[in-house]
Amino acid sequence: MKKRLLQFFNKIEPKKGSFAHTLYDGFFTFAFTPNHTTKGGVHIRDGMDLKRTMVYVVLALQLCYLLGTYNIGHQHFVALGQHTALLDGFHLKLIYGLIQVLPIFVVTHVVGLGIEFYYAYKKGHGIEEGFLVSGALIPLIMPPDIPLWMLAVAVAFAVWIGKEAFGGTGMNILNVALLARVFVFFAYPTYISGDEVWVSGLESTLAGSAADYGWIHLNLFNPLFEGWGWSTFNAASTVVDGYTGATPLSLAFQGGWENVTNTYTTSQMLWGTIPGSIGETSKPLILFGAVFLIITGIASWRIMFSMLLGAVVMSLLLNAWGATPFMEVPWYYQFYMGSFFFAMAFMATDPVTASSTNLGKWLYGFLIGFIGMIIRVLNPAYPEGWMLAILFMNVFAPLIDHYVLESNMKKRVKRAKARAAAQA
Amino acid sequence: MGEFFNIFIKAAFIENLVLAYFLGMCSYLAVSKTVKTAFGLGLAVIFVLGITMPINWLIQEYLLSETGVFGTDLTFLRFILFIAVIASMVQLVEMVVEKFSPALYNALGIFLPLITVNCAILGGSLFMVSREYNFSESVAFGLGGGFGWFLAIIAIAAIREKIRYSNVPPALRGLGMAFILTGLMGIAFMSLLGIDPAAFGN
Numbered sequence A: 001m002k003k004r005l006l007q008f009f010n011k012i013e014p015k016k017g018s019f020a021h022t023l024y025d026g027f028f029t030f031a032f033t034p035n036h037t038t039k040g041g042v043h044i045r046d047g048m049d050l051k052r053t054m055v056y057v058v059l060a061l062q063l064c065y066l067l068g069t070y071n072i073g074h075q076h077f078v079a080l081g082q083h084t085a086l087l088d089g090f091h092l093k094l095i096y097g098l099i100q101v102l103p104i105f106v107v108t109h110v111v112g113l114g115i116e117f118y119y120a121y122k123k124g125h126g127i128e129e130g131f132l133v134s135g136a137l138i139p140l141i142m143p144p145d146i147p148l149w150m151l152a153v154a155v156a157f158a159v160w161i162g163k164e165a166f167g168g169t170g171m172n173i174l175n176v177a178l179l180a181r182v183f184v185f186f187a188y189p190t191y192i193s194g195d196e197v198w199v200s201g202l203e204s205t206l207a208g209s210a211a212d213y214g215w216i217h218l219n220l221f222n223p224l225f226e227g228w229g230w231s232t233f234n235a236a237s238t239v240v241d242g243y244t245g246a247t248p249l250s251l252a253f254q255g256g257w258e259n260v261t262n263t264y265t266t267s268q269m270l271w272g273t274i275p276g277s278i279g280e281t282s283k284p285l286i287l288f289g290a291v292f293l294i295i296t297g298i299a300s301w302r303i304m305f306s307m308l309l310g311a312v313v314m315s316l317l318l319n320a321w322g323a324t325p326f327m328e329v330p331w332y333y334q335f336y337m338g339s340f341f342f343a344m345a346f347m348a349t350d351p352v353t354a355s356s357t358n359l360g361k362w363l364y365g366f367l368i369g370f371i372g373m374i375i376r377v378l379n380p381a382y383p384e385g386w387m388l389a390i391l392f393m394n395v396f397a398p399l400i401d402h403y404v405l406e407s408n409m410k411k412r413v414k415r416a417k418a419r420a421a422a423q424a
Numbered sequence B: 001m002g003e004f005f006n007i008f009i010k011a012a013f014i015e016n017l018v019l020a021y022f023l024g025m026c027s028y029l030a031v032s033k034t035v036k037t038a039f040g041l042g043l044a045v046i047f048v049l050g051i052t053m054p055i056n057w058l059i060q061e062y063l064l065s066e067t068g069v070f071g072t073d074l075t076f077l078r079f080i081l082f083i084a085v086i087a088s089m090v091q092l093v094e095m096v097v098e099k100f101s102p103a104l105y106n107a108l109g110i111f112l113p114l115i116t117v118n119c120a121i122l123g124g125s126l127f128m129v130s131r132e133y134n135f136s137e138s139v140a141f142g143l144g145g146g147f148g149w150f151l152a153i154i155a156i157a158a159i160r161e162k163i164r165y166s167n168v169p170p171a172l173r174g175l176g177m178a179f180i181l182t183g184l185m186g187i188a189f190m191s192l193l194g195i196d197p198a199a200f201g202n
Helices: A002-012 A019-031 A050-060 A062-080 A090-123 A130-140 A148-166 A176-187 A215-228 A248-263 A266-271 A283-295 A301-321 A340-347 A358-378 A386-423 B002-014 B025-030 B035-064 B075-100 B102-111 B113-117 B119-130 B135-165 B175-192
Strands: none
Touching: A002 A019, A019 A090, A050 A062, A050 A130, A050 A283, A050 A340, A062 A090, A062 A130, A062 A283, A090 A130, A090 A148, A090 A215, A130 A148, A130 A176, A130 A340, A148 A176, A148 B175, A176 A386, A176 B175, A248 A266, A266 A283, A283 A301, A283 A340, A301 A340, A301 A358, A340 A358, A340 A386, A358 A386, A358 B175, A386 B135, A386 B175, B002 B135, B002 B175, B025 B113, B025 B135, B025 B175, B035 B075, B035 B102, B035 B113, B035 B119, B035 B135, B075 B102, B075 B113, B075 B119, B102 B113, B113 B119, B119 B135, B135 B175
């Protein structure tokens, strides 16, 4: 099988230097590790190259994708008051979720990879699949109803200005996925904040407003499901009374923890069957991915741990202050809400934009946790702080590294001098 | 004390002179090639802002306003007097730097005297007038604004040191990249926009 594939690849190899060859090379190195050897000097080459590393991150995200997809459907039907138990109407929820997620996924990749492929050809280097990770992350941090053109503009901005301008994969200063989200966040704020956008396929979240189905739901899948005798999408269904669509964070902002638990149970928040961005809701599945990344040595446990520490310290301080109901939310409940774990596991640990020294990682993570909690609780303009806190610290990561290195150098020079003096 | 602290935080992070108002861009872009010189210039700006702001406040209050010693509205002299104060303070800084750190003096070159026309400095003084700060608030605003400027310039200097090894497209090398970076940093600094330290009544 492997041999066949290799033979096939060898047979279709296009002329070197053409755009087709760049494309070919990208797919070839995706399937096989290239057998380049280093000339001159002694180097150890590992099979675990950039592409394999990227794929591990994508693998770690798969569970979030599964639950995220299903959860879109689940939230949609909960709002309509149908199939409210988690596993009821399984096929409907899954199909509904897929219809939402797949176009987002495809548009992200077509736009992002398109730009990436073009530049790889233009600059004459191999395709660096740096975008695979960003492309896997971007759909997970978008609201399910995001208009596709908006997504395309955001991805193009992030890849172009955030990455290619800096020289491509591994050179960017700000996290590409977060840059795409922050672009939507500041350019089209009504599509990515508020209580309306986290549940998909409703005209609005007011009671009595209609569900919004397209041709695909009604004319493609409904006849199919009917043929099998399963339940179908009901175009006449409306939003139930008393439904808000608010996320736990916005509830907490209005009335503290009690206000949250009136609407959601802690186990719902833990497992992530709540409205939110597509992939950020389920804590255990994210932690599973995080553990996977730590074991494979791709993500830094120092950043994760210190970020947790920073967030705990800040929420304890806020507890002590206690000027608003949100500040009084006990620190351990803060972690049930919002996207802390997703940001911690997949965003802050991005090895390109984080600090690269060990001491720097501790500082970097701690400050993200600290500032993120400040933004979440104290800033009425933004519902959640991690995206902005991470971008903020991305800006300072090189500076942290610079001073960590300087102080190391100073220490070493001093030690060397002391030794020289002792020998003399 | 609380008020002092609020204005400091606000000026340093939330309404950063460089990244929110884009003031003082010329020396910010020109001297941010290495962290070392950026650090020196940043300190100089903190000092000049922190000193000129209260002096300008005194001038505004006791010489230029109608309630001052001359008893007439002399605010049309504001610009020229503010600039004169700033210029003399910069002269002072220049002499100090030349005396104590000739290396830094040479590295900063023309940009040290050019702090005089750094818009962040005059802009700070004019903000102080239009926002009607009192004396202690103007001190806080001067120090906070200077600190924000300092942070911004050393952050971009560290980034520019880092991207020296990146494969930046030739057309963007140097200033082009610095502008893009400043914009992206501005986005990152927007994270704190909207926090009103006074709203929590400490």
